[in-house]
Amino acid sequence: MDLGIVGLFLWKIVIICYAVVSTAIFLYLTREKLSNPDWSRLLVVGGFLVQSVLVVWLWIETGILPVGSLSKALRFFSWALAALYIFVLYRYRLSQLGLVLLPLATIMWALGGPMREAKASSPLLASPWLTVHGIFSFLGEATLVGAFGVSVLYLLQERRIRKRISPSFLARLPSLEVLDHITYKCMAWGFVLLTAGIVAGAIWANQAWGSYWTWQAKETWALATWLLYAGLLHQRVSSGWGGRKGALLLIVGFGFLLFTFIGAGFMGSGPHRFDRLQG
């Protein structure tokens, strides 16, 4: 089945929803007079549902998790970011995080392009371990991007407090304590999910090729990223590397994530390589 025109239309709907809400959140944060409209929440949830429909449709069509090409991966990541945002929105009432996460989700979704007809894929990729690996890795990375996003808010708030900028600019940000706490939660959960993703990937690799670890570019970079976050987490818990230092390091971590996610997809060979730019 080809979603065709409908797919293109739905794809655009998602972009519009997220772009509008991104703008609304920006205005809400920078203009003291504006209040955060209720419809922005509906719009995000609506966009997310449309996204879910498209992702699930592609998943069902191909029979495997739709992450195998750069555009599929970008779209799936966008979906994971939106899922995380909605979770944070309802769990912590931190709608401000949309300032970072929603533009990212919008851009990734837009770059991913509209859905096209699915290509037949290798039965090797249909393993449930691969599905687990994909979901956990993507959610883990999205959650770590969330940690980065909260860190950005932390740094903005910290700057505001230090420079004594009048409350009208970013007055709606929560306290540093709350931001630091959510950063930590995102980091910890992101790390756990990423670990689970890597472990599931290794199990699948063993089933498929009889080897848990093959030092592909993506694996190597993922390991580096994993070690970095392990280090950050350890330092945070043991030596109190929270606050500004922690936030700055999470921005470095985001660089690693981005490179692991996109850059490493063009290095070496193996199933992590984004061969087909369309899909």
Next chain:
Amino acid sequence: MSLLLVGANHKTAPVEFREKIALAKEEIPEVLSKMVATGPIREAMILSTCNRTEFLAEGEDIHGSLEVIREILASRTRVSTRDLDPYLYVLAGLDAVRHVFSVASSMDSMVVGEPQILGQVKEAYKISLQCRTAGPTINRLMHHAFRVSKRVRTETDIGRGAVSVAYAAVEMARHVFDTLGNKTALLVGAGEMIETAGLHLKQKGIAKTYVTNRTFWRAEALAKRLGGEALPFESLGNSLAMADMVLTCTGAPEPIITKEQVKAAMKARRNRPIFFIDIAVPRDVHPSVAELQNVFLYDLDDLQKVVDNNKAERIKELEKAGEIVAEEARKFSLWFSSLEAEPTIRELLEWAEEVRIKELRKTLKRLRGLDERELEAIDLMTKALIKKLFHRPIVKMKREGGRDGSASFIGLARELFGLDGRGSGR
């Protein structure tokens, strides 16, 4: 007879300058006696708080009085009188009265409406009473100021929302801390500012309060009132490690909290944030402390900015209060003018009484055989005559006498009635 007020406050001078001219309570008597020693100043009072230092003087020669105060300031701060001027405000007469009323009514405070200022004004007045530099003018002015303050407080909403500097401090802390319910505050000092701040924090639900003070028993007394715990001043460095919020307001001339101390404390508390609020002038916390990670330092000037943001809402109340102050200042100046005309009026009436009695005697000598009732009627009639005749000139003198440029009414009266030539004038 004229009032002069010279001062610097948080609006005109940065904290560094205010630190220089601020006077400790013990220093005030000496400066007061210096003020009245040289001649032009008859009455004097000094108000010195964290936010302002003001000299109030009453004396014949405004310019002379101003010079005396500027000389005192210059010698205390070792700054030339010319360099002092940009930071100072100089108010005379009605303006000075209005300012005194505004200050006492907490309209000029950094946190508009905070109640501590009235106590501080009362204290300043008490010192000048003890030093015998408060005379009839300052006495009257102060009692009037206390009444104005009460009126402003009851007739406007100026005091609502602003409990004290503590209010602004808690507002700022909100950006760092989510809740005070699990936080520990360390209060350094045991003065009124600290007590108010401590009470406010308690109201806002702070979990634990420690108090430390150079005089330990005062720390203990305050800790008892706040339901907290007193800590020895010597272990201030260690105490810092326990505190999420540190409020300081001591009279120490040098910073008592250094960067090294805070650095050590941060290590001990594994980098959990500390929020310092330094409401002391001169400052208690060295400014370099703010360079440390997860350490936030606000001094009085920063709180001012916070307060400014809430000001808009209170502008209306301020206007209302301003009208009250203006009205009361007019009343006061009326009294002040009448004070000036008083001796002349008394002389005038004495002279009139003399004339009346002399003329009455002459007349009564010729009118014999009058009964008691008729004598009384004539007496009353002459008295009424004088009263009626002098009523308008006296009112005019009372009203206009003290104003600059119209003092000539008094001179005119003296000349017209020949009071100065009588020889019996005072």
